[in-house]
Amino acid sequence: MTLTDIAVQNLQRRKGKTIFLLLTFILVVGLTVTLNTLAKSMRDDLQKSLTQYGANVVITPKSEHFTLSYGGLSVPGVNYEIKRLNYNIVAKLENDQELAINGIAPKIIGSVAGGKKRYLIIGVDFSSELKMKPWWHIQGQEPRDREVIVGSDLARQEALVIGNTLELNHQKYPVVGIMQETGGSEDNGVFTNFKTSRTLTGIDSWSMIELNTTQPDKTAALLSELLPEAKVAELSQLVQGAKESVDRFANFSLFASILLGVIGVLIVFVTTTGNINNRVAEIGIFRAIGFRRRHILSLLIREIALVSIFGGVLGYLLGKLTPTLLGPIVFQKTVSFQVHPLMALATICGSVLIGVLSVLSCKRAVDLDPLVALSSI
Known part of the structure; x- marks a missing residue:
């Protein structure tokens, strides 16, 4: 009979204490893994959202602002030295691998006189825009040259439907689609392709470039150096609330894991110490029949x-x-x-380490003289 066989029989004879210790390890490890798995899943979901949906960096032309003040009273200022975002910027961004860009959505934005008022014209590349903004839904079709799509509020205000025409710069443009309500400024806009927007607005540069990148903070810093003529902004406020919630839960998971670990260690140490101290007579018998200290340990x-x-x-x-x-x-x-081998190995090794240390802390009972141990029978 080997020492392992004896160990198994001892555990079977003390089923109550064995089950108690087993449940302690299961609950402590289980709760710790559960909390950390949830925290990791929330972080992964947030990163996936940042990667797949929506712009997180915006590039706009840089301009200087001059503000006037008379007698302590500020009056509206003016912008001067407005830079331009040339069309070749998009190609420069696409060819720079260091930026880790997942999507680029440039825009031409301006206003055009209509029959009764001025309209907001937004020229976009619909294939790029719809990938970056999956919440955009168009009733109808994408516009071709000299065709437009109108926002939901604008269509409702002017009773526009697909097939009507919209007067822009004294010319008629067919309405081929209606943008479903988004709750943003798009609801009052007129959308078209780049060629038509340039013709309508006369703008020959980008008004704005939206980017989706895996590392918005790093990308924003690199773009500020790469494009001195542009103002680069990281849209961290869009996800700041979600990120703070995830960070708070991650911190709570870490604190709870540490607390559970301490409680588990104390329970294991106390239970193991009491169990070994109650087996002094058994240890004395083992020593009397020839077991050495290292065998008992x-x-x-x-x-x-x-x-x-x-x-x-x-x-x-x-x-x-x-x-x-x-x-x-x-x-x-x-x-x-999902099974993570490193996490599994770490939790199992941690459990074994705690158990072994609890036994080593009771080495005094192992070193007890056999005569003293037998005298307690």
Whole structure:
């Protein structure tokens, strides 16, 4: 019979204490893995949203602003030395691999006189724009040359439907589509392609360039050096609230994991110490029949190692399954079940390390003289 066989039999004889220790490892590891899995999933979802949807960096022409003040009373100022965003900027951005750009959406924005008022003209590349803004939905078709799409509010105000015409610069332009309501300034705009917008507005440079990049802060810093004639802004405010919520939950997960770890260590140490101290007579018998100190220490380590390994494995699986099963119900989000080998190895090794240290802290009972141990029988 090997020491491992004896360790297994000892665990079977003390089912209550074995189950208690096993549940301690399972709950501590399971809760820790659950919290960290949810935090990682939220971070991944946020990063995915930043990568796939919407612009997070905006480039606009740089201008100097002059403000007047008379007697402490400020009056509206004027912009001067307005720079231009030449058309070759887009090609420059597309060819720069260091920027890590996922999407580019340049625009030509201006105003044009109509029959009764002035209209906001927005020239875009619809293929690029719809990829960056999946919430845009067009009833009708994309405009070709000398065709336009109108925003939902503008269509409602002027009773425009597909097939009508809109007078711009004393010329008629067919309305081939209506932009569904977005809740933004697009609802009052007139959309067309670049060629038609240049003809209508007379603008021969980009009014704005929206970018989607995986690293908006780094990209914004690089663009400020690459394009001195432009003003580069990172739209961090669009996701600042979500990012702060994710960071708070991640910090809470870290704090809770540390707290659970401390509680688990204390429970394991107290339980193991009490268990070994109650087995002084058993240890004395082992010593009397020829077991050496290292044999007894090895036996105790094998017992706690078996419990901690099973507890770590079951706790890790529980921690991965819980977000997958309860995520759609409790957190209103789907969390896929994924096994991370490094996390699994770290949690199992941590469990075993805690168990082994709890046994080593009771080395005094192992070193007890056999006669003293037998005298307690």
